Amino acid sequence: MSLRFGPTTLAIPGPSIVPERVLRAMHRASPNIYEGELVDMMDGLTADLKRVARTAHEVAIYIGNGHAAWEAALSNVFSPGDKALVLVTGRFALGWADMAKAMGVDVELMDFGTAAPVDPQQVEDRLRADTAGELKAVLTVHTDTASSVRNDIPAIRAAMDQAGHSGLLMVDCIASLACEPFEMDAWGVDVMVAGCQKGLMTPAGVSFTFHGPKAAEAAKTAECRTSYWNWDPRTDPDLFYQRFAGTAPTHHLYGLREALTMLLEEEGLEACWARHQHFAETLWAATDHWAEGQALACNIRDRAHRSIAVTTLRIEGCAASEVRAWCEAAAGLTLGIGLGLDAAGTPPSDGIFRIGHMGHLSAHNFLGTIATVDAALKALEVPHGEGAVAAATMEIARRAAA
Ligand SMILES: *Cc1c(COP(=O)(O)O)cnc(C)c1O
Numbered sequence: 001m002s003l004r005f006g007p008t009t010l011a012i013p014g015p016s017i018v019p020e021r022v023l024r025a026m027h028r029a030s031p032n033i034y035e036g037e038l039v040d041m042m043d044g045l046t047a048d049l050k051r052v053a054r055t056a057h058e059v060a061i062y063i064g065n066g067h068a069a070w071e072a073a074l075s076n077v078f079s080p081g082d083k084a085l086v087l088v089t090g091r092f093a094l095g096w097a098d099m100a101k102a103m104g105v106d107v108e109l110m111d112f113g114t115a116a117p118v119d120p121q122q123v124e125d126r127l128r129a130d131t132a133g134e135l136k137a138v139l140t141v142h143t144d145t146a147s148s149v150r151n152d153i154p155a156i157r158a159a160m161d162q163a164g165h166s167g168l169l170m171v172d173c174i175a176s177l178a179c180e181p182f183e184m185d186a187w188g189v190d191v192m193v194a195g196c197q198k199g200l201m202t203p204a205g206v207s208f209t210f211h212g213p214k215a216a217e218a219a220k221t222a223e224c225r226t227s228y229w230n231w232d233p234r235t236d237p238d239l240f241y242q243r244f245a246g247t248a249p250t251h252h253l254y255g256l257r258e259a260l261t262m263l264l265e266e267e268g269l270e271a272c273w274a275r276h277q278h279f280a281e282t283l284w285a286a287t288d289h290w291a292e293g294q295a296l297a298c299n300i301r302d303r304a305h306r307s308i309a310v311t312t313l314r315i316e317g318c319a320a321s322e323v324r325a326w327c328e329a330a331a332g333l334t335l336g337i338g339l340g341l342d343a344a345g346t347p348p349s350d351g352i353f354r355i356g357h358m359g360h361l362s363a364h365n366f367l368g369t370i371a372t373v374d375a376a377l378k379a380l381e382v383p384h385g386e387g388a389v390a391a392a393t394m395e396i397a398r399r400a401a402a
Contacts, residue, residue, distance in 0.1 A: 045260065061243065072229045084135065137190075143173075173194045180308055315352070
């Protein structure tokens, strides 16, 4: 029989669980959009977004999802015919690259496969060869949500500096912001994009570009720039509506305000990063046991290169969709689907699922997720080693303190 008729849990890599408090903050009548609370809230909101990104520079807010922030960033930086180097470690940099191509950018892909991070040495070598400085920017993803690899952004910056290259470093932090340590200014990132529905715990609907002075300079001559995506009025508006090129996303702003208060004032950003590290390592203690059955494995072997916001698991001998279906229908747990990691030219396989561990997650909630996956493996008779749940509870016992 189904045992799902209680609180259900979403363990997918975005959207993440929305806290009740965020939902309640959004549940209100539309506010005055000319003056008062909403307008007065904006300076604090943008200051807090910059605290999360660890930048002293600019943030623009867009009414849209992560794809909107991708287009916004591209539009403000490029002119048709400009060249960009895109570093691919899964699925998401390819999506950003496709969008750039459609805008007339001349895209060069450097592919590191679907189970490894960017190799900074190869980036350095390629940039050294660009003696004419034709590459305007390097685009990369911090955490690739499909492969669950985390790229070493400071090492990519160092590779650019070693090569003496003056291109912009543009980073997609849609999956990683407010989950994984990220330091925009200290790491020399020129443009960063993020959304609100992952680490920031708010229903999908607003996204962000952050940019520093070098990107602001590039924007002055960017011919892909349109008035809607232009980040200047959004960062420095004369009138409130210019922040959003129209009506503000009123309710999302209230939700986001509540989420930022929870994140920055109550938990603390560094504590939040540490919590994500603890949960990721708790899950990996369990996956080490599951893997003993030879049917299940983390896509990224080396822990040092794994995201702490999402884990991609490969499964053999049982369809990943069956595991997901069991968790959902029998136990009220939604897991993430596998995403685009099949080699080009091969038929889509059903051998991947993902566990999102981003955002509003407590130890009891996450132990429930791990134990439920363990139950699914048993119910579906997927070969797996015993002791995964005990290992996870031991990790929590060791890591959590009252
Ligand atoms: C989720 C995600 C996106 C896409 O965001 P949408 O809101 O679905 O448009 C892009 N990049 C990364 C790394 C993501 O995790």
